[in-house]
Amino acid sequence: MIRYILKRFFMMILTIWIIATLTFVLMNAIPGSPFNEERTSNEAVQENLERHFNLDEPPIVQYFIYLKSIATLDFGPSIKKPNDTVNDLLARGFPISAELGIIAILVALVSGIILGVLAALRHNGIIDYLAMMIAVLGISIPNFVLATLLIQQLAVNAGFFPVATWQSPMHMILPTLALATGPMAIIARLTRSSMLEVLTQDYIKMARAKGLAPYKVVIKHALKNALMPVVTIMGTLLAGILTGTFVIEKIFAIPGMGKYFVESINQRDYPVIMGTTVFYSAFLVFALFLVDIAYGLLDPRIKLHKEEGN
Amino acid sequence: MKKILEVNDLHVTFSTYGGEIKAVRGVDFDLHEGETLAIVGESGCGKSVTANSIMRLIPSPAGKIANGEIIFKGNDLAKESDKNMRKIRGVDISMIFQDPMTALNPTLTIGNQLTEGLRQHKKVSRKEAEQKALEMLDLVGIPNPKERLKQYPHQFSGGMRQRIVIAIALICEPDLLIADEPTTALDVTIQAQILELFETIQEETNVAIILITHDLGVVAKAADRIAVMYAGKIVESGTKYEVFYQPKHPYTQGLLNSIPRLDQKGERLEPIDGTPPDLFSPPVGCPFTARCPHAMFVCEKVYPLRHEPSETHYADCWLYDERVHTPNLTNKKEETT
Numbered sequence: 001m002i003r004y005i006l007k008r009f010f011m012m013i014l015t016i017w018i019i020a021t022l023t024f025v026l027m028n029a030i031p032g033s034p035f036n037e038e039r040t041s042n043e044a045v046q047e048n049l050e051r052h053f054n055l056d057e058p059p060i061v062q063y064f065i066y067l068k069s070i071a072t073l074d075f076g077p078s079i080k081k082p083n084d085t086v087n088d089l090l091a092r093g094f095p096i097s098a099e100l101g102i103i104a105i106l107v108a109l110v111s112g113i114i115l116g117v118l119a120a121l122r123h124n125g126i127i128d129y130l131a132m133m134i135a136v137l138g139i140s141i142p143n144f145v146l147a148t149l150l151i152q153q154l155a156v157n158a159g160f161f162p163v164a165t166w167q168s169p170m171h172m173i174l175p176t177l178a179l180a181t182g183p184m185a186i187i188a189r190l191t192r193s194s195m196l197e198v199l200t201q202d203y204i205k206m207a208r209a210k211g212l213a214p215y216k217v218v219i220k221h222a223l224k225n226a227l228m229p230v231v232t233i234m235g236t237l238l239a240g241i242l243t244g245t246f247v248i249e250k251i252f253a254i255p256g257m258g259k260y261f262v263e264s265i266n267q268r269d270y271p272v273i274m275g276t277t278v279f280y281s282a283f284l285v286f287a288l289f290l291v292d293i294a295y296g297l298l299d300p301r302i303k304l305h306k307e308e309g310n
Numbered sequence: 311m312k313k314i315l316e317v318n319d320l321h322v323t324f325s326t327y328g329g330e331i332k333a334v335r336g337v338d339f340d341l342h343e344g345e346t347l348a349i350v351g352e353s354g355c356g357k358s359v360t361a362n363s364i365m366r367l368i369p370s371p372a373g374k375i376a377n378g379e380i381i382f383k384g385n386d387l388a389k390e391s392d393k394n395m396r397k398i399r400g401v402d403i404s405m406i407f408q409d410p411m412t413a414l415n416p417t418l419t420i421g422n423q424l425t426e427g428l429r430q431h432k433k434v435s436r437k438e439a440e441q442k443a444l445e446m447l448d449l450v451g452i453p454n455p456k457e458r459l460k461q462y463p464h465q466f467s468g469g470m471r472q473r474i475v476i477a478i479a480l481i482c483e484p485d486l487l488i489a490d491e492p493t494t495a496l497d498v499t500i501q502a503q504i505l506e507l508f509e510t511i512q513e514e515t516n517v518a519i520i521l522i523t524h525d526l527g528v529v530a531k532a533a534d535r536i537a538v539m540y541a542g543k544i545v546e547s548g549t550k551y552e553v554f555y556q557p558k559h560p561y562t563q564g565l566l567n568s569i570p571r572l573d574q575k576g577e578r579l580e581p582i583d584g585t586p587p588d589l590f591s592p593p594v595g596c597p598f599t600a601r602c603p604h605a606m607f608v609c610e611k612v613y614p615l616r617h618e619p620s621e622t623h624y625a626d627c628w629l630y631d632e633r634v635h636t637p638n639l640t641n642k643k644e645e646t647t
């Protein structure tokens with residue numbers, strides 16, 4: 001197990017390094033600099049600023065400065081927000097983004113699984129058709145369209161919910177809904193099809209032949225097996241939710257990391273771009289690692305440790 | 311010996327897009343304590359459907375018991391509520407399936423799968439259930455049962471898994487065990503071991519067994535009585551010796567002729583020429599007419615009356631009716647061709 005974790009950890013570092021390098025190359029490939037738009041600044045001031053942020057150094061030196069900042073987990077000051085360091089921005093934005101993301105993924109998982117199981121148990125019944133209709137809609141409507149629709153109908157017209165920002169549980173409902181619906185639909189469809197398949201398996205018949213109560217047959221025997229494919233796609237879904245938070249935070253004016261990330265790119269705020277990108281990728285890579293562990297726990301045939309050596 | 315099961319005139323149908331499949335069309339048999347009844351016949355003749363009806367595990371709403379009684383210890387299971395059936399399944403009647411590779415849940419430990427039935431039906435503590443599980447694994451011949459309880463199905467071989475499936479079926483001490491092709495998926499030496507295990511268990515527990523199989527070698531080894539099924543009906547039934555040495559029905563004779571020698575184990579049935587009739591609209595007369603070397607006019611028109619050479623032996627065939635030997639009912643093939 002230790003060996004496996006070490007191996008995974010090494011892979012994570014490698015992945016993050018590659019992402020950081022790509023980000024650096026892309027950052028430098030975009031023309032312009034953080035100070036382009038500052039009309040007031042004269043050349044001397046600009047040079048001073050560039051020196052201050054090491055932008056006068058050759059790219060390779062800058063690259064190593066960034067690598068060092070990643071290694072020390074200290075991304076330095078923001079160029080555009082002189083009172084904040086990048087770490088401040090992350091510390092402020094991450095809890096909000098995490099809250100949004102985690103609530104959305106939980107909502108998507110729980111409702112998707114319930115919907116999928118009900119649809120499978122009532123195969124070709126009304127619940128099945130309804131659930132799959134919801135799922136098809138959920139998959140085909142992009143989250144920004146759904147977000148706008150929700151704001152228009154439920155916040156502006158009906159006035160049930162606040163239009164934007166992230167303050168009370170009431171504020172959280174629409175952004176969560178907008179963010180969770182797509183993944184929920186995917187999970188519901190996958191759960192349904194894998195549940196339908198599992199329900200035809202011999203071990204389900206065997207569980208029935210033992211005289212087990214129906215809920216035990218479904219939950220203990222069928223669901224655990226049916227969730228295997230859902231766990232497999234969790235990585236992709238997590239990535240989807242993560243990028244979804246950029247959009248949703250922007251639309252609902254939620255002061256999360258996504259907002260800083262998008263802003264920093266628009267403003268060429270290099271340290272913030274670097275910091276948020278590395279943070280996001282580290283988070284995602286770690287989440288994928290957790291998904292693999294969960295997979296191993298769910299399916300005893302997959303051994304994370306012992307078989308590693310041979 | 312006490313009679314524990316009596317099936318009378320069982321009819322089972324499935325509604326499908328193509329129409330109604332009459333899978334079982336009037337099956338009768340009975341079974342006593344400690345007895346093994348083998349049900350044999352070609353694929354699709356309704357063996358599994360008959361077995362599943364007794365457990366009331368026919369996939370509904372497509373399949374249903376259209377008619378008949380399944381009297382088990384005085385109750386008609388055909389009319390029992392689902393709730394009561396759950397108290398009977400696994401406790402009074404257990405079932406063993408064909409493929410041990412798929413019959414165990416891959417994500418649960420053997421111990422869990424062994425004890426869950428016991429814990430559902432009998433008020434026993436985890437400790438007691440585990441103790442019982444150990445005894446069962448011991449009974450079916452799994453070494454190191456204590457460690458094995460914590461393992462998962464993929465850590466066992468096919469033969470071992472079938473032993474575990476048997477242990478699961480027997481843990482609540484049922485009166486009736488239905489084994490649907492329990493050895494078909496296993497290789498020959500393991501087959502023999504499993505059949506011996508059945509014998510031992512039956513001696514110890516006096517459980518009645520319905521053994522469904524294609525394999526006449528298995529029948530010869532394990533059965534007391536035999537029911538030969540064809541196209542949803544039992545066409546011949548008798549003690550093992552009666553059916554093996556004095557087969558009356560041409561279908562049974564065909565089955566027996568298709569193996570070279572009875573004392574050779576493990577010979578599979580070779581198909582008799584032709585195919586069984588369509589069960590969407592089964593023939594009104596003898597269903598074997600199209601394939602029978604002795605078929606007569608009357609066979610096609612009227613279902614044969616039962617011929618009973620002994621109290622325990624019968625065959626549904628016109629050959630033994632005296633009237634058919636009168637000139638106007640003679641052999642169809644000679645007259646028409």
Ligand SMILES: Nc1ncnc2c1ncn2[C@@H]1O[C@H](COP(=O)(O)OP(=O)(O)OP(=O)(O)O)[C@@H](O)[C@H]1O
Nearest residue numbers: 324331333352353354355356357358359360369589
């Ligand atoms: N779920 C079902 N839906 C529709 N028809 C079915 C269903 N189950 C069984 N049948 C039909 O019932 C008939 C009898 O099937 P059954 O499974 O009892 O055969 P069997 O004698 O057990 O054959 P085998 O030796 O292949 O297991 C078959 O013709 C089959 O088409």
Ligand code: SF4
Nearest residue numbers: 596599602609627628
């Ligand atoms: S009734 Fe006729 S067709 Fe049927 S088995 Fe007997 S002889 Fe053959």
Ligand SMILES: [Mg+2]
Nearest residue numbers: 357358359490
């Ligand atoms: Mg079968």
